Amino acid sequence: MNFLYDGAINEVAGIFMRGKFRKVLFVADEDAYRVCGADTALESVFEHCLVSRFVGFELNPKLIDIQRGIEVSREFSPDVIVALGGGTAIDLGKLIGSLSVQSADSPDIIRGSDTITQKGPPLIAIPTTAGTGSEETHFAVAYIGDKKFSIAHEFLLPDHSIVDPQLTHSLPARITAATGLDAFCQAIESIWAVGGTEESTDFASEAVEIAVANIVQAVVEPTPATRMAMCRASNLAGKAINISKTTAPHALSYYLTSRYGIPHGIAVALTLTPMLTYNADVCENDCADPRGAEHVQRRIETIVKLLGASNPREACERFSEIVSKIGCPRSLAEAGITTTDQLQNIVSSVNEQRMLNNPRKTTSASLIELLS
Numbered sequence: 001m002n003f004l005y006d007g008a009i010n011e012v013a014g015i016f017m018r019g020k021f022r023k024v025l026f027v028a029d030e031d032a033y034r035v036c037g038a039d040t041a042l043e044s045v046f047e048h049c050l051v052s053r054f055v056g057f058e059l060n061p062k063l064i065d066i067q068r069g070i071e072v073s074r075e076f077s078p079d080v081i082v083a084l085g086g087g088t089a090i091d092l093g094k095l096i097g098s099l100s101v102q103s104a105d106s107p108d109i110i111r112g113s114d115t116i117t118q119k120g121p122p123l124i125a126i127p128t129t130a131g132t133g134s135e136e137t138h139f140a141v142a143y144i145g146d147k148k149f150s151i152a153h154e155f156l157l158p159d160h161s162i163v164d165p166q167l168t169h170s171l172p173a174r175i176t177a178a179t180g181l182d183a184f185c186q187a188i189e190s191i192w193a194v195g196g197t198e199e200s201t202d203f204a205s206e207a208v209e210i211a212v213a214n215i216v217q218a219v220v221e222p223t224p225a226t227r228m229a230m231c232r233a234s235n236l237a238g239k240a241i242n243i244s245k246t247t248a249p250h251a252l253s254y255y256l257t258s259r260y261g262i263p264h265g266i267a268v269a270l271t272l273t274p275m276l277t278y279n280a281d282v283c284e285n286d287c288a289d290p291r292g293a294e295h296v297q298r299r300i301e302t303i304v305k306l307l308g309a310s311n312p313r314e315a316c317e318r319f320s321e322i323v324s325k326i327g328c329p330r331s332l333a334e335a336g337i338t339t340t341d342q343l344q345n346i347v348s349s350v351n352e353q354r355m356l357n358n359p360r361k362t363t364s365a366s367l368i369e370l371l372s
């Protein structure tokens with residue numbers, strides 16, 4: 001079940017009661033847990049349970065943390081997992097719960113050479129950022145060394161998502177900006193994605209509309225209303241990419257995060273406007289979407305309108321203005337990435353499978369040119 005309202009954290013008690021849960025594995029970003037205000041509600045539920053706490057993991061799920069979590073989970077055998085935090089905590093909750101019940105080796109499943117066959121314990125996802133929308137998706141990110149993998153399976157979709165905007169009230173501006181940009185870009189990418197459907201486009205369009213109207217205030221001068229709005233945008237963007245998946249800006253972003261430590265949402269936004277310009281010039285010869293170039297152009301028009309612009313160039317300006325107002329770099333150059341070597345490394349890091357979801361076909365040469 002999916003709950004989204006101020007105070008939704010109190011739903012956890014009912015979920016525990018209905019599920020008769022007694023043994024909980026709590027996967028939590030400790031810093032977020034300390035400040036977000038979820039502790040009063042959760043500790044009163046945990047009082048009646050056996051609790052194992054999995055904390056102290058690195059940002060962006062790493063194999064070493066996943067394996068440590070799997071060991072804890074196998075030993076403890078929880079009847080429910082509660083994951084609280086940003087995308088990392090929720091993805092860890094998904095991976096630890098699921099991988100701990102598979103007979104196949106975890107690194108093989110992560111690399112895609114083996115598959116998930118069993119459902120793990122029920123997962124309750126409680127995001128404290130707005131956000132990755134991970135509470136609404138059936139995939140998780142994992143890093144083995146520098147290499148990023150995306151694991152997708154219906155069993156990874158959380159059984160319950162508790163989105164309580166009040167938990168985001170204490171988020172510092174920089175995290176609000178980075179996570180808000182992630183939601184914003186996920187929604188834009190979803191609209192032009194080859195995997196996009198009418199349903200995902202409806203979710204994504206609403207998310208873009210809400211983000212355009214609220215992201216700047218949510219960062220600069222947050223109010224309960226703008227926090228609520230960004231939580232809705234993030235949740236809708238999650239529902240959208242759960243269907244459509246993401247495209248080029250995401251594929252290009254992972255290296256920027258692992259190599260340069262640029263926060264995920266900021267890294268994605270760095271290549272959004274070059275890709276918008278590039279995708280807007282799609283023609284039949286280089287169109288990757290079987291529905292044709294005209295279909296893609298209509299989708300781009302939708303994005304342009306949602307950004308309050310009348311053509312793709314204006315839409316890029318509008319997007320860059322928002323990025324600048326929330327204090328983030330608008331381009332790779334502004335993020336300090338200027339040399340051809342650096343661009344080449346970014347382009348050669350890209351997962352080609354993910355690139356196939358971009359509506360206009362790309363080559364290494366076309367990517368380097370458009371990012372220069």
Ligand SMILES: [Zn+2]
Nearest residue numbers: 132182186264
């Ligand atoms: Zn993302």
